[in-house]
Amino acid sequence: MEKKHSPGRILEPLLKDLGQDGRRAFQLPKTDLPAVAPETQIPSDWVRSKPAALPELSERDLVKHFMRLAHLNFSVETNFYPLGSCTMKYNPRVHEEIAGLSGFAQLHPYAPDSLSQGTLQLLFELERMLAEVLGMDAVTLQPAAGAHGEFTALLMARAYHEAQGRPRKKVVVTDSSHGTNPASAALCGFDVVEVKSNARGRVSLESLASVVDHDTAVFMMTNPNTLGLFEEEVMKVTQLVHDKGGLVYMDGANMNALLGQVRPGDMGFDMVHVNIHKTFSIPHGSGGPGGGPVGVKAHLKPFLPAPMVASGSAGYRLESPGPQSIGRVRSFFGNVGALVRAYAYIRSLGTDGLKQVSEGAILNANYLKELLRGIYPIAVDESCMHEFIASAKEMKASQGIKAMDIAKRLLDYGFYAPTICFPLIVEEALMIEPSETESRQTLESFADALAKIKHESEETPERLRTAPHRMPVSRLDEVQAAREPNLRW
Ligand SMILES: *Cc1c(COP(=O)(O)O)cnc(C)c1O
Secondary structure, three states, rough: OOOOOOOOOEEEOOOOOOOOOOOOOOOOOOOOOOOOOOOHHHHHHHHOOOOOOOOOOHHHHHHHHHHHHOOOOOOOOOOOOOOOOOOOOOOHHHHHHHHHHHHHOOOOOOOOHHHHHHHHHHHHHHHHHHHHOOOOOEEOOOOOOOHHHHHHHHHHHHHHHHHHOOOOOEEHHHHHHHHOHHHHHHHHEEEEEEOOOOOOHHHHHHHHHHHHHOOOEEEEOOOOOOOOOOOOOOHHHHHHHOOOOOOOEEOOOOOHHHOOOOHHHHHHEEEEEEEEOOOOOOOOOOOOOOOOOOOEEEHHHHOOOOOEEEEEEEEEEEOOOOOOOOOOOOOOOOOHHHHHHHHHHHHHHHHHHHHHHHHHHHHHHHHHHHHHHHOEEOOOOOOOOOOOEOOOOHHHHOOOOOOOHHHHHHOOOOOOOOEEOOOOOOEEEEEEOOOOOHHHHHHHHHHHHHHHHHHHHOOOOOHHHHHOOOOOOOOOOOHHHHHHHOOOO
């Protein structure tokens, strides 16, 4: 029954090919209700004349099939996953246990506050813990992801400027910013202006001064930036924007480098989002549920989305929106399952533990960068924060090998690929973020694989261009796969 894709490669058969008539998995007990003829309930031309041609399988068949498919996946559980900017760290199992407690997992979203006290207390405390970590005065937990957090913050910024009687049109972003920054600003109706980085990969104060004016609503900045570099002039940057009456937003996707070291609020930022699915150890991938809580300073508090959790003599409750609130941005309380995990992560590590996270992340990134020194060029080769950018530009110039070829070949060596071709300002970028949860041995074997690939680029470049060779499928036409997915196979 096994279908061949290319010589030597076996693909998992489809359920329809595995099915055998008459097989059954779990069976429900017999009903004691009278049988009802479908024709009496459904218009007759919608009633099937013969049973649907569905595959019939036993529970054993199904478990084998889905487990075999699951084993084809790369995951943070099974492989090193150095996906820059995304902080793919190990997620401790205890969080799953806690998120699975029935009081959290089975709470009905329409349950009254009086029956939701445990969850409301957790959300209330999480807001305050995040406010402390970020150096902010208040936090909303509603946004469902980082991009959603950006959008929420920009809605607040717009409402803030309007409330001052001075609506502003412009949002300034950096040329190394994540694509979500300009996208969120555009979606919010702002004009987007880009500011260039300087030769050291930082925001240039001169360029910034030339674009920030009295029509600038917000400057969005990532710190450490997407080159893994700390913006040393951040205090001057935030001052410069404030002097023009603008707000400064920090894209906090890289908080893994800052936990317990510095706080966005202390660097002058008015607003910040964190990706709890990156920094606070929530499993993520395939756009799965995460969270993008947003912290704000006191002057933006009236504009926060509603409802917020409040505590009073009668316990915890959801507060109705104030007159200036931007309203709801997410149904119910946000992605509570993810928020419970973030709470567990912070509580189990404590203040010292969070500090160790960022120290470990920075140490691991710098160690790996040193291992690769001399093998791959490093963009802006200074001490880095939690990630750094290597480049395939030399291999491209000499052998035509691109970052994509390296990423594909790494799969053969058992490693997930780093982020490639981002940030856009580095040619053939390989954005590598090891995270604090990986061992020295893992970093060394990854560096080893990259060194072997460099060697292969000189000896067997053709083999690199056609990699991967040990995966269930080899090089795919990704554009075609996205536009005309072949789901029949
Ligand atoms: C991941 C990321 C985002 C977007 O966050 P999502 O949670 O994926 O929406 C924004 N900026 C940076 C720098 C990121 O790495």
